[in-house]
Amino acid sequence: MTDTPLSQAQFDAITEAAAHWCMRLHEPDCTVEERQAFEQWLDVHPFHLVEYEAMLEIWEVAGDLPRPDSSIAPMVRRTRTSWRTVGMAAAVCTLALPLAAYSGWNLGWLPNSYQHFEATDSVRQVTLNDGSQVELNLGSELTYSNYKDRRQVTLGKGEAFFSVSHDTSHPFVVKASEGRIRVTGTKFNVWMYEDQVKVNLVEGSVLVSSNDDLSGDGLRLGPSMQASYRHGDHVPRISQTYDNDNSLAWRNGKLVLDDLALSDALPLINRYLENPLMVADNSTGAIRIGGIYNIKELDTLVTSLPKVLPVYLTRNKDGNPVLNSIPQQAPKS
Incomplete structure (x- = not known):
């Protein structure tokens, strides 16, 4: 290997070669001979490894692409030869990434823009690069990637309200758990907790699929309709919402919480808790709860429940709070 400075033309050649290898090694028909040639290419110059790793970082953004073959992994985790090499490599990455992204963009595989947003202890409003507006609930996280044929959001956790800018030729797709929501321009809310997802449509229309691997676009929702699904559902469940619906409170x-059974209320409550609240049994889960609560103060709700419901609190072996129903005494004869 050598630390000899490279010309701009050599930088560009490395970028193109790295893009070629990143795409080729992800193909199922990549041969043993090609993998050996890739190994030889890596050994020519330390920048080859750095540029290939930069390609993999971009590749990771594209969730629809196939994962690398496990046999490739050892190739891309080699130790740098010196701090000087690391510094020079960083400079190369700065120049090369735009070129790599351009190659993937033309193929419709990689995005030309990427955004990541989080909301921790307050509701946050953000603007995506396409002009769409998003409100993020507490403890929520999403990424936005703009592809040649679609705009894609991945809701990592939490809840978000979308006001999507209209673009018929460039659909807007939200991935939530195993499913997806596809629109061209509309207003809707997506709530997610563990493997449960609920979609509430306010304006326009959306197509909801409970499993992104299934063929077809999914079921269509109109205004005041709701879809929900969880892991393993073949199709989402569709229902009507009403004027007094409080999903967007x-x-x-x-x-x-509008007179809900505890078993139905806990996913809504636990979305805001560090340690999820649990029920000891079905009889406890059937106890009903109502009220209006500040989403920033739901920790206090856990300790106050025994004061308003016939329950008492214990802790399980993981330290999570558990609600237990208080046994009713038999009436005296």
């Missing part, structure tokens, strides 16, 4: 900082 979080946008005003509130959680509204």
